[in-house]
Amino acid sequence: MQNLIDIKRFEQLKGTGELPSPRGVALAIIRMTQVEDVSMGELARVIRGDPAFVGRLIKAANGLVGHERRAVVSVHEALMMLGLPAVRTMALGFSLLSNYRKGACTAFDYTRYWSSSLLMALAMQALARPVRAMAADEAFSVGLLARIGELALATLYPVEFGRILTAVRHSAGVRQADLEREAFALDHCALSAAMLADWGLPEIVIRAVRHFEQPATARLRENSREHALVQSLVLSRAVAQICLAEESEHAALMPAMLRLAARLGVSREHFVAACDRVASDWVEWGRLLQFETHAAPRFEMLAGLGEQGETAAPAAGAEFAQAADASAPAAPDAGAQPGSLRVLVLAADVAERQRLRQALEQDRLTVFEADSGSQGIEAVVDLQPHMLLVDWQLQDIAGIDVIRSLRETRLGRTIYMLLLIPSEDDFLLEKVLDAGADDFVARPFRPVLLASRLRAARRMVGMQLELEREREEIRRFAAELAISNRRLEEVAMTDALTGFPNRRYALDRLQQEWIAVTRNLRPLSAMIIDLDGLKQLNDAHGHDVGDMVLRQCADALRGVLRAQDVICRTGGDEFLVICPDTDLGAACHCAERLRAAAEALRIETGGPQLRITVSIGVAARDGRTGSLDALIKCADRGSYLSKQRGRNRVSALQREADGD
Incomplete structure (x- = not known):
C-alpha cells in the first residue's frame, strides 16, 4: 500500500x-543508448561533444582497468570497457552533478x-x-x-x-x-x-x-x-x-x-x-x-x-x-563465520542435505541449500558461492548437466565444484571430469573422506582468493602508474604559466581536426594571437610582471571563447586558437570578441595597473589553404598585418582578398 x-x-x-533531470549531451546519450541498433561510433561522436564528460568517462573506465591492460585513453575504448548501460547511467549522474551544484x-x-x-x-x-x-x-x-x-x-x-x-x-x-x-x-x-x-x-x-x-x-x-x-x-x-x-x-x-x-x-x-x-x-x-x-x-x-x-x-x-x-543478522547460523567460505549444496533428498550440512559446518563453512537444478542455478547467481556440492541426480536435471552449464558461464568458472556420485566407477569418473567437476565424493559418503576432499577444495579456493588479492594489488599499482603517466602526459602537453595546452598539443590537435574536416567536408578556422608590447613591459617592469600580464590576459581570453574552441600557448607572447566547425566570418567575429576582452582588461600587478592589447590573424580552410601549414601561415601573416596596421586589431587575408 x-x-x-x-x-x-x-x-x-x-x-x-x-525534478532534477539530465540535460544537453547527457540527455542525447541516454536517448541513444535506448536505441537497440545504436553504434559505438555514433555514440562516441555524441559523447565527444561534451569534453567534460569525455574526461569523466575515461577516468571511470580506468578505474576498472586490469593489470593486463594499458590505460584507457579514448572514448571508444571507454565505451567498450564500460558497456552501454553503465555509460547511460554515468551520463545521467554526471549531468545532474554539473547542473545541480x-x-x-x-x-x-x-x-x-x-x-x-x-x-x-x-x-x-x-x-x-x-x-x-x-x-x-x-x-x-x-x-x-x-x-x-x-x-x-x-x-x-x-x-x-x-x-x-x-x-x-x-x-x-x-x-x-x-x-x-x-x-x-x-x-x-x-x-x-x-x-x-x-x-x-x-x-x-x-x-x-x-x-x-x-x-x-x-x-x-x-x-x-x-x-x-x-x-x-x-x-x-x-x-x-x-x-x-x-x-x-x-x-x-x-x-x-x-x-x-x-x-x-x-x-x-x-x-x-x-x-x-x-x-x-x-x-x-x-x-x-x-x-x-x-x-x-x-x-x-x-x-x-x-x-x-x-x-x-x-x-x-x-x-x-x-x-x-x-543490517546484521539477528541469529547467525552456527557455521557462519565472518569471511568464511560459502558452500551451496544441491541435493534432492532432505536427509542427505542435512547430513552434508552437518559435515560442512563442522569444517566452519557457511552452507546454503537447494533441491533442484533451476533453484540451484538461481542460487549460484544470487549467492556467488566459493564451492558447490552437487548430487548426481536432482529433481529436474542431472547434477552433471548443472556443472556443465555453469562451467560455460564466467561466474561458474571460478567456483570449486564437487559431484556426489553413486559409486567410484571409472566410466562415471571420466564423465565427471569431462563435465568440468573439480572433484567427486562417492556414495555412501564418509565424513572423513568428505573432510579430506574439502581440505583440498579449501586450499584451491584459498589460492584463488590469494591470486585475486595479488591481482587487485597489481591493478591498483597499474592504476596508480596510469595516473602518473597521464599526469606526465598532461605536463608534457601543458604550458605551466597559463595552464593552456602548449605548442606540442596544439599541433597534434590541429592535425586531428584537419583530418576530420577533410574527411567530413566541415569548416575549420584558426587564429594566431600576438600580445602587443609584451617585450617592452618585461623590460620596463621585469619578467615577474610580464608573467602576471600573460596569466591575466590568458584568463580574459579563456573567458570569452566558445565551448568548442581550443586555445593554446605556442610561444612567449603567442597563442593559437583552433575553431572546429567554424567558417571565416564566424571566426572573425569570435576574434573580435577576444580582441575586445584583452583591450578592456585592467592588469593588477600589486603596483601599477597595466593595459595590454592583442593583434589577431584569422584563417579558414579553403582552396587557398590546401594544407595545414598553409592554414597556419595564413593566420600568422594576418597577425603580422594587424601589427603593421597599428596593432589591437583583427586581420584576415582571405577576407581582404575576396574584397570583404
Missing part, C-alpha cells in the same frame, strides 16, 4: 517538470552532498569485486545516485526541506524520513528509488536504494545478492561519512565499518587498502570535477585504533552505526 502511495506521489512530482535550499550543503555521493560511488566500485553483488561499472553509478531523492527535495521544496534539515540538526531523536513523509507524503529514500526506476535502473538496485538507510525494514534473505547490495551501500556511505567527518570522530566510526566489512566477507586487509584507494581517488576526482576536497584519513591507522576498542559513536556517525547493526 505504501509503495502505491509513493508511486502516485512521484507521478505528481514528475508532472511538475521540476547549487540551489535555492540554503540549509542543504550541495558541495558536501556531491562530495559524499562521489565517495559512495568510489566505495561501491571498490567493494564490487570482493562482495560480487554487482558489476563495478554499475556499482559506481549506483553509489553516485543512491541519495538523489535528497537533491530532488532540495530542488522541489527549498524552503520546506530546509526547515526539516534544520529541525533534524537541532533536535535529538527526530528522524528526517518521518518529517519528510509528514511534509511531502514520501521520504527521500522512496523518491530516490522512484527516480531510479523512472530512469530504467534494475529492480534490484531500486529495492536496495529504497531500503539501505533502514536495512531492517527490507526483510532480505541473509547472504542474498540484494542483501549484499544493501550492506554495500550502507558501508559505502560509512566510508563517505568518515572521509568527510572531523578528525576527532574517525576512531569512533571505524569499528562499525570493520564489523560490516567482515560480515560482507571482505578481509580487514582488503577493506583498509580499498578505503585508502577510495580516499586517494576522491582527491583525483575532485580535481577533475572542480570541487574542493581535503586530505582524507589514513585508514590503516584508523583500523588499528578500531581494534583497540569501541567508543561511543558521535552524532555524525550514530545513523551509520544503527544502520550497520540493523
Whole structure:
C-alpha cells in the first residue's frame, strides 16, 4: 500500500517538470543508448561533444582497468570497457552533478552532498569485486545516485526541506524520513528509488536504494545478492561519512565499518587498502570535477585504533552505526563465520542435505541449500558461492548437466565444484571430469573422506582468493602508474604559466581536426594571437610582471571563447586558437570578441595597473589553404598585418582578398 502511495506521489512530482533531470549531451546519450541498433561510433561522436564528460568517462573506465591492460585513453575504448548501460547511467549522474551544484535550499550543503555521493560511488566500485553483488561499472553509478531523492527535495521544496534539515540538526531523536513523509507524503529514500526506476535502473538496485538507510525494514534473505547490495551501500556511505567527518570522530566510526566489512566477507586487509584507494581517488576526482576536497584519513591507522576498542559513536556517525547493526543478522547460523567460505549444496533428498550440512559446518563453512537444478542455478547467481556440492541426480536435471552449464558461464568458472556420485566407477569418473567437476565424493559418503576432499577444495579456493588479492594489488599499482603517466602526459602537453595546452598539443590537435574536416567536408578556422608590447613591459617592469600580464590576459581570453574552441600557448607572447566547425566570418567575429576582452582588461600587478592589447590573424580552410601549414601561415601573416596596421586589431587575408 505504501509503495502505491509513493508511486502516485512521484507521478505528481514528475508532472511538475521540476525534478532534477539530465540535460544537453547527457540527455542525447541516454536517448541513444535506448536505441537497440545504436553504434559505438555514433555514440562516441555524441559523447565527444561534451569534453567534460569525455574526461569523466575515461577516468571511470580506468578505474576498472586490469593489470593486463594499458590505460584507457579514448572514448571508444571507454565505451567498450564500460558497456552501454553503465555509460547511460554515468551520463545521467554526471549531468545532474554539473547542473545541480547549487540551489535555492540554503540549509542543504550541495558541495558536501556531491562530495559524499562521489565517495559512495568510489566505495561501491571498490567493494564490487570482493562482495560480487554487482558489476563495478554499475556499482559506481549506483553509489553516485543512491541519495538523489535528497537533491530532488532540495530542488522541489527549498524552503520546506530546509526547515526539516534544520529541525533534524537541532533536535535529538527526530528522524528526517518521518518529517519528510509528514511534509511531502514520501521520504527521500522512496523518491530516490522512484527516480531510479523512472530512469530504467534494475529492480534490484531500486529495492536496495529504497531500503539501505533502514536495512531492517527490507526483510532480505541473509547472504542474498540484494542483501549484499544493501550492506554495500550502507558501508559505502560509512566510508563517505568518515572521509568527510572531523578528525576527532574517525576512531569512533571505524569499528562499525570493520564489523560490516567482515560480515560482507571482505578481509580487514582488503577493506583498509580499498578505503585508502577510495580516499586517494576522491582527491583525483575532485580535481577533475572542480570541487574542493581535503586530505582524507589514513585508514590503516584508523583500523588499528578500531581494534583497540569501541567508543561511543558521535552524532555524525550514530545513523551509520544503527544502520550497520540493523543490517546484521539477528541469529547467525552456527557455521557462519565472518569471511568464511560459502558452500551451496544441491541435493534432492532432505536427509542427505542435512547430513552434508552437518559435515560442512563442522569444517566452519557457511552452507546454503537447494533441491533442484533451476533453484540451484538461481542460487549460484544470487549467492556467488566459493564451492558447490552437487548430487548426481536432482529433481529436474542431472547434477552433471548443472556443472556443465555453469562451467560455460564466467561466474561458474571460478567456483570449486564437487559431484556426489553413486559409486567410484571409472566410466562415471571420466564423465565427471569431462563435465568440468573439480572433484567427486562417492556414495555412501564418509565424513572423513568428505573432510579430506574439502581440505583440498579449501586450499584451491584459498589460492584463488590469494591470486585475486595479488591481482587487485597489481591493478591498483597499474592504476596508480596510469595516473602518473597521464599526469606526465598532461605536463608534457601543458604550458605551466597559463595552464593552456602548449605548442606540442596544439599541433597534434590541429592535425586531428584537419583530418576530420577533410574527411567530413566541415569548416575549420584558426587564429594566431600576438600580445602587443609584451617585450617592452618585461623590460620596463621585469619578467615577474610580464608573467602576471600573460596569466591575466590568458584568463580574459579563456573567458570569452566558445565551448568548442581550443586555445593554446605556442610561444612567449603567442597563442593559437583552433575553431572546429567554424567558417571565416564566424571566426572573425569570435576574434573580435577576444580582441575586445584583452583591450578592456585592467592588469593588477600589486603596483601599477597595466593595459595590454592583442593583434589577431584569422584563417579558414579553403582552396587557398590546401594544407595545414598553409592554414597556419595564413593566420600568422594576418597577425603580422594587424601589427603593421597599428596593432589591437583583427586581420584576415582571405577576407581582404575576396574584397570583404
